Amino acid sequence: MALEQVHFLDMPRSEAVEARIQGRVDQLSRFCADILKCEVWVASPHGHHRKGELYGVRVRLTVPGEEIDIDMQPEEADVYVAIREAFDAARRKLEDYERRRRGEVKAHPRAEGDRTRRRQIPARGERT
Numbered sequence: 001m002a003l004e005q006v007h008f009l010d011m012p013r014s015e016a017v018e019a020r021i022q023g024r025v026d027q028l029s030r031f032c033a034d035i036l037k038c039e040v041w042v043a044s045p046h047g048h049h050r051k052g053e054l055y056g057v058r059v060r061l062t063v064p065g066e067e068i069d070i071d072m073q074p075e076e077a078d079v080y081v082a083i084r085e086a087f088d089a090a091r092r093k094l095e096d097y098e099r100r101r102r103g104e105v106k107a108h109p110r111a112e113g114d115r116t117r118r119r120q121i122p123a124r125g126e127r128t
Helices: 015-031 079-102
Strands: 003-009 037-043 055-063 066-076
Touching: 003 015, 015 037, 015 079, 037 079, 055 079, 066 079
Parallel strands: 003 037
Antiparallel strands: 037 055, 055 066
């Protein structure tokens, strides 16, 4: 991985949270070795007096030809659960990117003249 940045918004910087994020980024690099850049924002917005402090995580992965962006809204009261859910979503999107890059995703015909997937019905005079 070339570059990793962790940003903390409306909360103090934490070594333990950074270590957890680093571990999750290392796991992502197993799925795709072509990750050029990874930026992570951990936010604890104010104003949730009935639900307590909620944490939101945003992950932006830069890969050749594409940027993968995951923005998890503040729903979790535990920052580690929010990190896990965001990186699980990032892993799924990264796996989809790898499938597209390798050509494993089927391209369904959408052109008007392409009849390869349509059932061929013989004309009335040719039916038996």
